[in-house]
Amino acid sequence: MPAIKKPMLKVIILGDSGVGKTSLMNQYVNKKFSASYKATIGADFLTKEVLVDDRLVTMQLWDTAGQERFQSLGVAFYRGADCCVLVYDVNNAKSFDTLDSWRDEFLIQASPRDPDSFPFVVLGNKIDVEEGKRQISQKRAMTFCQAKGGIPYFETSAKEAINVEQAFEVIARNALAQEESEEFSGDFQDPINIHLENESSGCGC
Amino acid sequence: MLSLNDARLRWNQIFDNFSSASSLKQAISEQLGAEDPCVAGLRSVCWKLFILYPSYTPQLWVPELRVHRSTYEALCTEHLTLIRGGTLGAPDIDPLAEDEGNPWEQYRLDVELRAEIMQDVERCMPDIEFFRQPTIQTKLCDLLMVYCKSADGKSLGYRQGLHELAAVLLWVVWNDAVEVKPPEEEKLETLDEKEDLMEVVLDGRFVENDTWALFCAVMKHAKEWYDAGPEGQSGCAPIVAKSKYIHEALLMATDPELAMHLKALDVLPQVFLIRWIRLLFSREFPFEDLLKVWDALFAEDTDLHLVDLVCVAMLLRIRWQLLEADYSTALTLVLRYPSPLDTPPATFVEDAIYLRDNLSSEGGNVIIQKYSKRTPSVASSNSRPTPPSRRRFAGRSTQQRTLSPSKSWTPASGIESIVQDVAKNVLSQSQRWGVNRAVRGAVEVRRSLAPSPGPPIPHPKNISSEEQELVKQNAKLIKRIAADEERQRTLARILELGMQAVENGNHAEGTRRLSHVKECLLDLTKVVNRSLLQQHVPVSLPGSPSPPLLSSPPIGTDDQGISATRTPNNAASGRPVIKKVAISPPGSFVKASFKNNSDPDFLSRTERPRTTLAQSSFAWMLGDDPAEKIKSSFVPKDKQGKRTGEAAKGKDGSMKANDIEDDVVDLGELGKMKGPL
Ligand SMILES: Nc1nc2c(ncn2[C@@H]2O[C@H](COP(=O)(O)OP(=O)(O)OP(=O)(O)O)[C@@H](O)[C@H]2O)c(=O)[nH]1
Numbered sequence: 001m002p003a004i005k006k007p008m009l010k011v012i013i014l015g016d017s018g019v020g021k022t023s024l025m026n027q028y029v030n031k032k033f034s035a036s037y038k039a040t041i042g043a044d045f046l047t048k049e050v051l052v053d054d055r056l057v058t059m060q061l062w063d064t065a066g067q068e069r070f071q072s073l074g075v076a077f078y079r080g081a082d083c084c085v086l087v088y089d090v091n092n093a094k095s096f097d098t099l100d101s102w103r104d105e106f107l108i109q110a111s112p113r114d115p116d117s118f119p120f121v122v123l124g125n126k127i128d129v130e131e132g133k134r135q136i137s138q139k140r141a142m143t144f145c146q147a148k149g150g151i152p153y154f155e156t157s158a159k160e161a162i163n164v165e166q167a168f169e170v171i172a173r174n175a176l177a178q179e180e181s182e183e184f185s186g187d188f189q190d191p192i193n194i195h196l197e198n199e200s201s202g203c204g205c
Numbered sequence: 206m207l208s209l210n211d212a213r214l215r216w217n218q219i220f221d222n223f224s225s226a227s228s229l230k231q232a233i234s235e236q237l238g239a240e241d242p243c244v245a246g247l248r249s250v251c252w253k254l255f256i257l258y259p260s261y262t263p264q265l266w267v268p269e270l271r272v273h274r275s276t277y278e279a280l281c282t283e284h285l286t287l288i289r290g291g292t293l294g295a296p297d298i299d300p301l302a303e304d305e306g307n308p309w310e311q312y313r314l315d316v317e318l319r320a321e322i323m324q325d326v327e328r329c330m331p332d333i334e335f336f337r338q339p340t341i342q343t344k345l346c347d348l349l350m351v352y353c354k355s356a357d358g359k360s361l362g363y364r365q366g367l368h369e370l371a372a373v374l375l376w377v378v379w380n381d382a383v384e385v386k387p388p389e390e391e392k393l394e395t396l397d398e399k400e401d402l403m404e405v406v407l408d409g410r411f412v413e414n415d416t417w418a419l420f421c422a423v424m425k426h427a428k429e430w431y432d433a434g435p436e437g438q439s440g441c442a443p444i445v446a447k448s449k450y451i452h453e454a455l456l457m458a459t460d461p462e463l464a465m466h467l468k469a470l471d472v473l474p475q476v477f478l479i480r481w482i483r484l485l486f487s488r489e490f491p492f493e494d495l496l497k498v499w500d501a502l503f504a505e506d507t508d509l510h511l512v513d514l515v516c517v518a519m520l521l522r523i524r525w526q527l528l529e530a531d532y533s534t535a536l537t538l539v540l541r542y543p544s545p546l547d548t549p550p551a552t553f554v555e556d557a558i559y560l561r562d563n564l565s566s567e568g569g570n571v572i573i574q575k576y577s578k579r580t581p582s583v584a585s586s587n588s589r590p591t592p593p594s595r596r597r598f599a600g601r602s603t604q605q606r607t608l609s610p611s612k613s614w615t616p617a618s619g620i621e622s623i624v625q626d627v628a629k630n631v632l633s634q635s636q637r638w639g640v641n642r643a644v645r646g647a648v649e650v651r652r653s654l655a656p657s658p659g660p661p662i663p664h665p666k667n668i669s670s671e672e673q674e675l676v677k678q679n680a681k682l683i684k685r686i687a688a689d690e691e692r693q694r695t696l697a698r699i700l701e702l703g704m705q706a707v708e709n710g711n712h713a714e715g716t717r718r719l720s721h722v723k724e725c726l727l728d729l730t731k732v733v734n735r736s737l738l739q740q741h742v743p744v745s746l747p748g749s750p751s752p753p754l755l756s757s758p759p760i761g762t763d764d765q766g767i768s769a770t771r772t773p774n775n776a777a778s779g780r781p782v783i784k785k786v787a788i789s790p791p792g793s794f795v796k797a798s799f800k801n802n803s804d805p806d807f808l809s810r811t812e813r814p815r816t817t818l819a820q821s822s823f824a825w826m827l828g829d830d831p832a833e834k835i836k837s838s839f840v841p842k843d844k845q846g847k848r849t850g851e852a853a854k855g856k857d858g859s860m861k862a863n864d865i866e867d868d869v870v871d872l873g874e875l876g877k878m879k880g881p882l
């Protein structure tokens with residue numbers, strides 16, 4: 001394998017306050033759940049090295065404050081993101097209803113080259129909570145994700161560590177694909193190069 | 206809560222030992238340790254005196270305190286009765302009417318607001334048992350709700366972080382409170398003058414009222430830090446402007462090397478300053494330390510203007526670690542601020558005060574040396590900012606640098622000295638713009654407005670307009686910095702191409718570029734000839750194949766090596782270049798299709814070869830992660846603007862959006878999940 005610069009993947013986690021963004025990120029990075037995370041003020045940052053198809057990549061995970069709207073971090077913060085994770089709480093319908101505006105606003109702020117293919121991943125969190133409390137069915141969430149161009153959807157629990165690893169694996173994979181497509185459409189005009197690249201890095205899932 | 210006896214001792218500790226508010230403040234600034242009036246005395250009383258009731262004698266301010274208490278009672282009745290299950294007005298109102306006058310609608314809004322606040326209160330200071338008590342959580346929630354619904358905070362509403370400011374205040378007031386046995390049927394107003402003032406002030410029944418009053422006083426100045434700013438994409442919150450100002454004006458004035466390093470790393474100041482400032486550092490220090498920081502802050506500066514410089518002092522304290530840090534390490538340092546083990550926390554405020562009076566790199570150096578016993582690398586008798594490149598050159602042979610090109614010009618040494626010129630140019634940049642002077646000037650004005658000793662007579666209006674002016678000036682400056690950075694980058698690119706040409710033996714080509722760079726460096730008004738960005742400009746001029754010999758030095762003096770590298774070729778800089786579109790040999794990626802991009806910076810940045818320049822000795826010009834920069838430069842300014850060549854973009858990964866067929870994979874993942882399918 002030629003010596004390539006180890007990719008840095010910028011992942012931004014968005015969603016209403018209290019849906020469990022901080023808990024999910026900590027479950028993924030530190031493998032633990034604590035009932036004592038404070039409300040996020042502004043943003044927080046963790047990194048994690050992961051292997052994606054035998055390639056070592058560094059994920060820069062940006063946890064944001066749910067109450068914060070986009071003005072306080074500024075456009076520059078969102079620029080250069082490789083993947084955006086939208087989190088809602090399956091027991092809170094309002095947090096699901098706002099997903100669409102989180103997504104739209106993110107696209108405006110980050111203004112990726114090709115908004116239609118920019119990778120999002122939706123996480124429906126807190127599925128460990130008793131069944132009677134659930135407000136958004138899996139079907140409803142999946143319909144939404146399909147309508148938005150086939151966004152991968154996971155139902156998670158940061159508390160019970162359900163599906164967290166799997167979700168972030170897809171997040172890493174999609175972020176890497178995004179990073180590479182950006183890089184290549186930036187450096188090459190020759191479509192042949194793109195095809196070659198696709199073959200070597202195509203995601204095997 | 207304190208026992209009456211303990212409270213009495215502490216109360217006397219304050220009023221017997223200090224004759225005035227200023228002597229009390231003086232004592233705080235001296236950091237007396239166990240003797241500190243906030244430690245041995247009553248912190249809540251000190252804070253009240255500092256930020257709420259500047260008159261020292263209790264007889265004078267206790268009446269005000271009473272007014273505050275009853276105001277709060279009235280506000281509670283006004284704003285909390287509904288949610289506490291009081292009467293819901295006339296029974297014949299349609300509960301579904303979405304009309305603000307409808308008490309049901311108001312009730313619904315209140316329930317939402319309370320849930321929002323409670324969500325944060327429950328997560329507030331998780332490691333302090335005090336805040337886990339339901340009665341305390343209710344108090345916190347009530348007072349925040351009253352604040353958000355009444356005149357003080359209505360325009361703001363509830364904002365995350367307010368809960369933590371209120372929590373610290375509540376803790377302090379509660380700790381000093383005493384249990385007063387209420388005399389039968391006694392009402393607030395009927396307390397007569399003979400009563401014990403201490404018991405009135407510390408009366409445990411009014412913990413929430415007094416916390417609210419303190420909170421409103423803090424919020425008078427903290428409010429704008431929480432202001433969300435204008436709605437919509439172009440808007441940017443005041444906290445972002447403030448963060449920029451702290452980084453690009455204040456830190457730049459005191460430690461330009463650090464300021465430039467953070468900028469080069471692309472660490473956005475608001476990313477950490479939002480939390481530092483909004484919470485008044487409550488997450489950056491251990492709780493006990495935090496209280497000491499607030500003691501010193503409130504004692505010194507009722508308006509909380511000093512907060513900006515406390516941020517600078519905190520950055521200076523970790524400047525050596527930051528200078529060595531890459532992007533991730535730097536962010537980790539500022540987002541998980543290392544706790545200062547061997548210095549008292551109040552020193553951050555002390556440093557801030559020093560910087561307020563010495564806002565210059567000399568002032569910064571004093572603070573840096575104070576804690577590290579190290580001096581920033583540039584031995585500066587003047588306040589010359591240091592470029593991040595300085596250290597990288599330190600290891601190079603001085604011999605090479607001083608080689609006179611007229612004696613032995615080799616491409617390497619010639620280029621080296623041009624690189625030196627570039628570095629030198631950056632060196633004097635901020636000085637030329639008078640960053641320091643501008644900032645110092647503005648601070649002078651501010652200082653003259655705010656008398657330092659004695660009880661402060663604040664001029665909030667003047668100060669804030671003064672500050673606004675500063676922010677405006679700063680914005681201009683930042684624009685200029687950005688334009689100049691771009692110029693530098695283009696020059697760096699031309700330089701790079703010139704070096705390549707020289708390496709390939711094409712000396713004429715190389716020299717043409719190098720001399721243009723040099724001219725541009727010597728004459729800042731000279732327009733950069735972007736045609737030199739072309740990878741291979743066909744040689745069409747009678748260029749000398751040998752290294753240029755020197756003649757007719759350009760304007761200005763040059764103390765570095767080459768005094769001029771003028772060749773006949775550089776006349777071309779003024780002329781149109783014959784062939785704009787280069788012949789791209791295989792492996793060169795000149796993107797003709799990108800030239801139409803509306804962003805004028807686009808061409809030069811996208812053509813920057815990533816590895817070679819990044820690996821070169823002037824990689825610092827690009828910031829530490831050129832790849833990152835290049836990527837963001839692809840972001841189109843207008844979002845509809847799809848470029849030609851877009852089609853080449855790969856729709857590869859099977860998890861990619863648009864490929865709906867592929868969510869077989871998702872379903873597969875879902876299959877593993879808990880819960881119904
Ligand atoms: N039962 C359950 N509770 C969770 C789960 N994830 C988070 N929580 C709880 O939900 C609350 C909010 O979690 P956070 O992770 O702080 O939420 P957040 O999205 O980061 O919130 P903001 O920082 O305010 O934007 C906390 O009390 C968590 O303990 C989960 O998977 N299951």
Ligand SMILES: [Mg+2]
Nearest residue numbers: 021022039040
């Ligand atoms: Mg959070």
